Amino acid sequence: MELGVGEAFALANNAAATIRGAFGCDHEVLVVLGSGWAESVPTLEALSSAPVQTMDVGDIPGFKKPTALGHGGALKSISIGGTSVLLLTGRTHLYEGRGVHAVVHGVRTAYALGCRTVVLTNGAGCLRTEWPVGTPVVICDHINLTAHSPLTGDNAPAPLAGRFVDLTDAYNESLRALVRSVEPGIHEAVYLGLHGPHFETPAEIRMAATFGADMVGMSTVLETIAARHLGMNVLALSLATNLASGLSGNKLSGEEVIQVGKDSSEKVGDLLSRILIAFDQRKSEIVS
Numbered sequence: 001m002e003l004g005v006g007e008a009f010a011l012a013n014n015a016a017a018t019i020r021g022a023f024g025c026d027h028e029v030l031v032v033l034g035s036g037w038a039e040s041v042p043t044l045e046a047l048s049s050a051p052v053q054t055m056d057v058g059d060i061p062g063f064k065k066p067t068a069l070g071h072g073g074a075l076k077s078i079s080i081g082g083t084s085v086l087l088l089t090g091r092t093h094l095y096e097g098r099g100v101h102a103v104v105h106g107v108r109t110a111y112a113l114g115c116r117t118v119v120l121t122n123g124a125g126c127l128r129t130e131w132p133v134g135t136p137v138v139i140c141d142h143i144n145l146t147a148h149s150p151l152t153g154d155n156a157p158a159p160l161a162g163r164f165v166d167l168t169d170a171y172n173e174s175l176r177a178l179v180r181s182v183e184p185g186i187h188e189a190v191y192l193g194l195h196g197p198h199f200e201t202p203a204e205i206r207m208a209a210t211f212g213a214d215m216v217g218m219s220t221v222l223e224t225i226a227a228r229h230l231g232m233n234v235l236a237l238s239l240a241t242n243l244a245s246g247l248s249g250n251k252l253s254g255e256e257v258i259q260v261g262k263d264s265s266e267k268v269g270d271l272l273s274r275i276l277i278a279f280d281q282r283k284s285e286i287v288s
């Protein structure tokens with residue numbers, strides 16, 4: 001049964017207490033590794049200026065090992081220079097049927113642990129035929145067609161904000177500028193989020209194109225809404241794992257998505273590393 005809003009926030013506070021007990025400190029940044037990004041873990045661990053700490057998410061209240069292909073079940077604590085980073089090696093998707101609060105539990109838990117910046121990554125279908133498969137892009141806006149919101153129900157407990165959250169600048173402009181500074185020429189994309197788990201029909205992709213979408217996927221939008229509700233700065237990155245339905249001669253498969261992620265692991269690990277290093281050096285310049 002879906003949790004109430006108050007219960008969901010209480011569970012996030014519980015989870016944060018468990019993590020604080022294990023890792024012994026609060027954190028500044030949450031990085032969520034989606035399909036195609038989990039292979040970056042060794043690269044990010046190698047960057048850590050402090051010993052890497054790891055928990056199994058199954059040992060943290062409210063978390064469950066993700067069932068999605070290519071998603072890990074660990075929470076890691078790493079340090080990039082002077083920045084403490086929580087690394088979630090997989091996420092819960094709405095299509096896993098655990099409810100909307102489970103989908104955003106990582107974001108709310110990270111907030112309770114002090115994180116005010118979240119980096120969301122995903123593998124996504126690409127509507128731009130001129131962007132090669134394996135291209136990472138920055139999300140600049142989204143269209144939420146999941147038919148859900150993490151803010152459904154009662155208002156969050158005080159002193160948290162009420163439910164009418166402004167999403168005008170959901171994807172933080174100064175974090176996007178930081179990415180452009182380390183990866184000049186990187187494309188910006190509108191991400192359309194759907195419930196899944198089936199892939200789209202070609203007709204749905206034609207609709208998505210007329211709506212102004214560049215990428216399509218099954219994650220990220222609900223986590224972004226939950227993070228913005230808490231005033232966190234959001235950076236989101238997609239890896240184009242395939243051309244969207246009907247745009248190539250090919251049928252779509254989860255295995256292809258995973259394979260492209262594996263083939264791109266060096267590229268996305270390197271990009272994420274450079275972004276986190278730049279964030280550590282220039283975080284005082286980030287405007288909320």
Ligand code: HPA
Nearest residue numbers: 123124125216217218244
């Ligand atoms: N559609 C939806 N989600 C996806 C896709 C897609 O084509 N590729 C990877 N995740």
